[in-house]
Amino acid sequence: MTARIPVVVLAGYLGSGKTTLLNHLLSNNDGRRIGVLVNDFGSINIDAMNVAGQVDVAMSLENGCLCCAVDSDGVDRMLERLAHPGAPLDAIVIEASGIAEPRQLVRLVLSSQNPNIEFGGLVEVVDAAEFDDTRARHPELDDHVRLADLVVVNKVDRVGEADREGVITSVREIADGAVLAVERGRISPGILFEAPEVRESAGARQLSFADLEEHDDDHDQHMHAAYESVEFTAEEPLNPSAFLRFLNERSRGVYRIKGPIDFGPSGDEKRFMLHAVGVYAAFEKTRWKGERATNLVLIGTDLDGEALTARLKSCVDPDPNTIDQMGMLNLARHLDT
Ligand SMILES: Nc1nc2c(ncn2[C@@H]2O[C@H](COP(=O)(O)OP(=O)(O)OP(=O)(O)O)[C@@H](O)[C@H]2O)c(=O)[nH]1
Structure with missing residues (x-):
């Protein structure tokens, strides 16, 4: 891919x-x-x-x-x-x-x-x-x-x-x-954009915090105005409605968000790759190859990592066995086919 x-x-x-x-x-x-x-x-x-x-x-x-x-x-x-x-x-x-x-x-x-x-x-x-x-x-x-x-x-x-x-x-x-x-x-x-090695491996691997850090170490820090990144991982599925609310609320300072999301049984157990820039969000439905987990990287400036993590944690589905059909319908509008 x-x-x-x-x-x-x-x-x-x-x-x-x-x-x-x-x-x-x-x-x-x-x-x-x-x-x-x-x-x-x-x-x-x-x-x-x-x-x-x-x-x-x-x-x-x-x-x-x-x-x-x-x-x-x-x-x-x-x-x-x-x-x-x-x-x-x-x-x-x-x-x-x-x-x-x-x-x-x-x-x-x-x-x-x-x-x-x-x-x-x-x-x-x-x-x-x-x-x-x-x-x-x-x-x-x-x-x-x-x-x-x-x-x-x-x-x-x-x-x-x-x-x-x-x-x-x-x-x-x-x-x-x-x-x-x-x-x-x-x-x-x-x-603005990922390092080529990260992009080329898009099908196999996601952008990780380490990729960003490692990459940024190569820079002369004084040459470029720096950005920040926050990583969020969750083993438990996220609730689609809660997550869409998080996206719609547009967190200050966040430029882009990338990574796979597990919506559990609501999401038909598919791997939803998120690509979000500002208020724009697109999901691509793919298959899980390894362990299922949500693994997002948020990139921007002046990020409040604790607040972002808390907001994302609150998207973990308290009742993952109940299918959130309305949430999935809303999410379908952002699906890249
Ligand atoms: N002092 C100073 N001058 C700058 C800086 N950045 C750009 N300039 C100068 O500002 C002028 C305009 O910069 P450009 O990059 O051409 O601006 P632009 O937005 O592309 O201009 P247009 O295409 O006319 O809209 C040039 O003379 C640049 O050298 C800066 O950070 N400091």
């Missing part, structure tokens, strides 16, 4: 630092092969391009990046070209133009019929120095920050410490998702 390719939408007001962040991800990819959809090639740091720049052509780059220039109408078409079975990609990033409405791009990705991709989240970049002014002039910025699964407060070098704290606090008040404050877009790529 090949894992689906996560598609991340990168948005942010003009000049906030989207291209800088994208270039950072491309040059700190830790072996991930990243496909990029941009509106404009000009500013992407492309050292070795095999094909001369031509809009609407997928280009193989020496650093393993596939790069395309598209308008939003062409996104689905380009996704089809980039994400075909066996595509040599671990992730795709779509950079929205500075004035794009991120909701539309997210909708495009979510409604794509392409079976090889999955939504990888909305990242909104804001300029720490301009945040208050931009909000005043463009009130829709608050919506974008609220909608985002990760808000990157960029250019923190441009503001003094007091102002920096002020901006981060304002962003946290609006944002439901994860928040990272950085300079020059230096986020750790691990918050």
Whole structure:
């Protein structure tokens, strides 16, 4: 089984630092092969391009990046070209133009019929120095920050410490998702997508806490704004209604959740692989190969591990022998077929 390719939408007001962040991800990819959809090639740091720049052509780059220039109408078409079975990609990033409405791009990705991709989240970049002014002039910025699964407060070098704290606090008040404050877009790529060795083994093994920790040890910790992860394991089955309530409540700071869930007899004793980013959740029904257990990894920023664990523990089914049909019906709406 090949894992689906996560598609991340990168948005942010003009000049906030989207291209800088994208270039950072491309040059700190830790072996991930990243496909990029941009509106404009000009500013992407492309050292070795095999094909001369031509809009609407997928280009193989020496650093393993596939790069395309598209308008939003062409996104689905380009996704089809980039994400075909066996595509040599671990992730795709779509950079929205500075004035794009991120909701539309997210909708495009979510409604794509392409079976090889999955939504990888909305990242909104804001300029720490301009945040208050931009909000005043463009009130829709608050919506974008609220909608985002990760808000990157960029250019923190441009503001003094007091102002920096002020901006981060304002962003946290609006944002439901994860928040990272950085300079020059230096986020750790691990918050957005898994390491290639983890992705490639998707059928056999799940992302584990150790994978993340081990992987992150390779980083120069000062180079990247770090993320956190919390692991949750349960031998007893979870109740589907309780777990869906947990997902719907969107825990602050959580960017994504992955792993298998055991819903016991309610779930027909199948292994439900969860892929959740922000409020979006998809389950894939597979078979148990080894021991049945729920084993989730939650990735994000400022995570309250104890509170998350307690919330998840409360999802353990107190009465696993009674089938929760309503819960399974609701869960069916999130099933990837
Ligand atoms: N001081 C400072 N400058 C930054 C930082 N990040 C980006 N810049 C600069 O800000 C300018 C805009 O950055 P871009 O990455 O091009 O921003 P963008 O959001 O892609 O811009 P558009 O494509 O025009 O919307 C560039 O001159 C960057 O070098 C940062 O953290 N600190």
